[in-house]
Amino acid sequence: MKKRVFIILGILTALIPLGLLTDSPAWGEWDKEYYKKILGFIPEGIEKAKEINAPLKDYSLNSLGDISSYYLSAIIGAVLIFMIFYFLAKVFHAKNS
């Protein structure tokens, strides 16, 4: 089963640029200008929302093109997720012994 999960992971990672085919945002995930346009104002909470300084905001790396950014983001994200589980396994194991 393990091998097959990695095969699927590889195939879908290869297909990652397909995720860039649309510019449309998800419903309810609009930028602030959208509210200004539709409602005539930006709700206070949304206007003042403190967003954290995400290092790879919107899956983009400034110096790279869209497709390379998206590929690299996919790989970085996947590696970080693996690292978290390896770290948890280490912590759990250390506590057990």
Next chain:
Amino acid sequence: MHIPDGYLSPAVVVATYAVALPLWAFGFKKLKEALNEETLPLIGALSALSFIIMMLNIPIPGGTSGHAVGAALIAILFNPWIAFIAISVVLLIQAVVFGDGGVSTFAANSLAMGFVGAFVGYYVFKMFKRYKFAPFLAGWSAVVASSFLVAFLLGIEPIFWSKNGTPLYFPFGLKETIPALVGAHMLFFGVVEALFTGLVYNYLKSKKAEFAQ
């Protein structure tokens, strides 16, 4: 379905964290029991798979887009608690590293896409286990249920948190959020999740894979 920062009122933020914290604690206990040399790469790979499919945005009519989640697949392969934690880890990375989904709304997003998706997917699968369509229906039900919680949390904002009739946080009520979010997930993203869950589940569980183990 990733609720950004600023969309939910502080009261809802606090409430969702209060609900999520004990569930995370219990989920971690379950993960601790399940995580070993054999399962670690599998759980890691399935979580990474969930991260990848969430990046595959699919446009739908009406100028919006969406994606599958992958909670149901992990829930039926392992158990719903592992799936809940796995999706929470994915959402954390998305929020902190990629600015996708808020930090204040991390608990709400984990409860919707993780907890609700995982448990609905798991129980629907269990109920229809005898039938071939079980993993497909599990995937569809999971994201539709997730979208319902998101639609509810967003839709109650203007009802309770408005000043002189002006919404302070998310401005559209239930009458708009339910058809827009739940409708889109029933018609489009639920179908994608159904195909993803069903096809991957069948592929992983087919005879050849068992012999190869």
